Amino acid sequence: MKKFIFSLFSVFLFFISCGGKGGGDSSATLLLLLAAGSGAASNDSSSASEPCMETTERTVAANNGPILNYYGAGKSVYYSNPQSFSVGPTKPNAIFYVEQTHSYTTSGDFRPVHYYFYNSSGSSFINREVTLGGQFGTSMLGYGSNSSYYLGSSSPYVSFGLANTWYLDLNGPVNSSFRIKQTVGCKAMTEDERWFNTSNNSNSTNGLSHSWPRRKKMNVNIIFLNNSYATKSLEAIQTALDRFKTLYLQNTVNVELVFSLKTSSDTEFNAISDISSEDTSLSGGLLRLYTSTASLQDPKALNIYIASEATGEGSLLGMAGGIPGLPGFTGTRASAMIVFVEPHRSTGAAGSSLSSADLVILGNTMAHEAGHFLGLFHTSESAGSSSNSGLNYTRDPLIETPYCSTSRASFLVNDGYIAPQECLGTGITNASGYNMMFWASDGVTNQNQITGEQGWVIRRNPLAY
Ligand SMILES: [Zn+2]
Numbered sequence: 001m002k003k004f005i006f007s008l009f010s011v012f013l014f015f016i017s018c019g020g021k022g023g024g025d026s027s028a029t030l031l032l033l034l035a036a037g038s039g040a041a042s043n044d045s046s047s048a049s050e051p052c053m054e055t056t057e058r059t060v061a062a063n064n065g066p067i068l069n070y071y072g073a074g075k076s077v078y079y080s081n082p083q084s085f086s087v088g089p090t091k092p093n094a095i096f097y098v099e100q101t102h103s104y105t106t107s108g109d110f111r112p113v114h115y116y117f118y119n120s121s122g123s124s125f126i127n128r129e130v131t132l133g134g135q136f137g138t139s140m141l142g143y144g145s146n147s148s149y150y151l152g153s154s155s156p157y158v159s160f161g162l163a164n165t166w167y168l169d170l171n172g173p174v175n176s177s178f179r180i181k182q183t184v185g186c187k188a189m190t191e192d193e194r195w196f197n198t199s200n201n202s203n204s205t206n207g208l209s210h211s212w213p214r215r216k217k218m219n220v221n222i223i224f225l226n227n228s229y230a231t232k233s234l235e236a237i238q239t240a241l242d243r244f245k246t247l248y249l250q251n252t253v254n255v256e257l258v259f260s261l262k263t264s265s266d267t268e269f270n271a272i273s274d275i276s277s278e279d280t281s282l283s284g285g286l287l288r289l290y291t292s293t294a295s296l297q298d299p300k301a302l303n304i305y306i307a308s309e310a311t312g313e314g315s316l317l318g319m320a321g322g323i324p325g326l327p328g329f330t331g332t333r334a335s336a337m338i339v340f341v342e343p344h345r346s347t348g349a350a351g352s353s354l355s356s357a358d359l360v361i362l363g364n365t366m367a368h369e370a371g372h373f374l375g376l377f378h379t380s381e382s383a384g385s386s387s388n389s390g391l392n393y394t395r396d397p398l399i400e401t402p403y404c405s406t407s408r409a410s411f412l413v414n415d416g417y418i419a420p421q422e423c424l425g426t427g428i429t430n431a432s433g434y435n436m437m438f439w440a441s442d443g444v445t446n447q448n449q450i451t452g453e454q455g456w457v458i459r460r461n462p463l464a465y
Pocket residue numbers: 006007008368372378438439
């Protein structure tokens with residue numbers, strides 16, 4: 001069976017063995033630093049007909065450390081003073097994008113920029129996405145994999161009862177500074193969002209019966225690259241857009257997508273030459289696309305590039321710029337996502353229009369990559385999940401999401417990977433093949449399921465309004 005792969009990053013997951021290092025380990029220190037690092041905020045909340053975001057951008061000194069041998073022998077880490085921010089009922093989500101230019105990005109010396117979060121008591125935790133990335137990373141709160149999964153102490157939903165001050169601690173291998181962009185959503189949570197509690201059934205339908213009563217909207221900016229499609233119009237891919245829209249209109253999400261169109265005639269990106277380089281000057285490269293075509297992007301929309309293909313990446317359907325991506329800014333490495341047309345083709349010559357059936361799969365890919373951009377992980381990673389507890393890089397950190405255990409990777413075909421057909425059971429550990437965020441598509445299984453909690457993440461993204 002051919003598997004099609006949804007990819008979010010080509011860099012591998014990198015595990016930091018010890019948590020809690022990197023500064024801010026006492027409340028006294030934190031209190032002294034309350035005023036540090038604040039930047040001028042711009043509030044875009046004037047109209048209810050568009051997303052509400054507070055965006056800030058600043059340089060933060062890496063003025064602590066080094067912690068010797070942190071990444072291995074001879075590999076130090078430096079860190080910042082804790083950066084304070086607030087989340088709560090009126091600010092349901094804060095997203096951070098951090099960059100530190102350095103050369104330690106090869107597999108032999110991979111040292112990422114990463115984060116720790118601290119609460120006002122000085123307790124630290126890391127998010128599921130904390131160690132992704134080389135020179136840059138994105139992260140968000142509230143949503144994470146701390147002991148209570150979301151914002152810290154006690155029950156998962158309690159922390160949304162009040163505004164909370166949190167602290168961000170930046171870590172990286174170079175003793176200079178970090179560049180940080182920060183977007184805080186300022187669309188107040190509805191009461192049902194604020195007091196949301198997860199379903200707790202031990203079967204494959206867990207979370208699927210939730211219904212969000214208030215419909216939200218989200219703008220989607222479709223960007224056709226030069227060589228991407230026979231006709232560069234929304235109508236030409238309407239079947240895909242309809243599928244994408246239908247998935248997000250389900251009761252468990254209830255977000256209406258509003259599409260707009262941009263086109264490019266730049267031949268540099270007739271095919272994407274590279275999807276993994278961190279060199280923003282590499283001709284035809286994905287990061288060069290994201291960083292050099294900011295004028296095509298909309299800071300208040302989900303930016304989706306439509307490309308012909310990625311050279312040498314035959315089965316790659318699409319990629320997101322991060323989990324989450326960075327709304328509110330254009331021209332960063334995390335400002336967009338991309339889908340590739342040709343890997344979706346089952347019939348017709350390259351460059352011709354896709355069949356309706358292939359357009360439906362393209363719509364699934366858009367929905368999946370958008371899910372990543374908005375903060376969702378795969379239900380289970382490719383080898384299956386090993387556990388349903390704590391911080392776990394083999395499954396989504398949401399406690400509600402059914403997943404698919406490692407043992408299922410040999411259920412039908414013993415190849416070490418879970419296929420959709422191996423994860424269609426009725427329990428909570430042999431399921432999620434039907435979920436929109438399953439790691440791969442087989443082109444047959446209808447991956448339309450999204451849990452209420454997955455929808456809760458989407459609805460609290462700053463792009464939702
Ligand atoms: Zn994916």
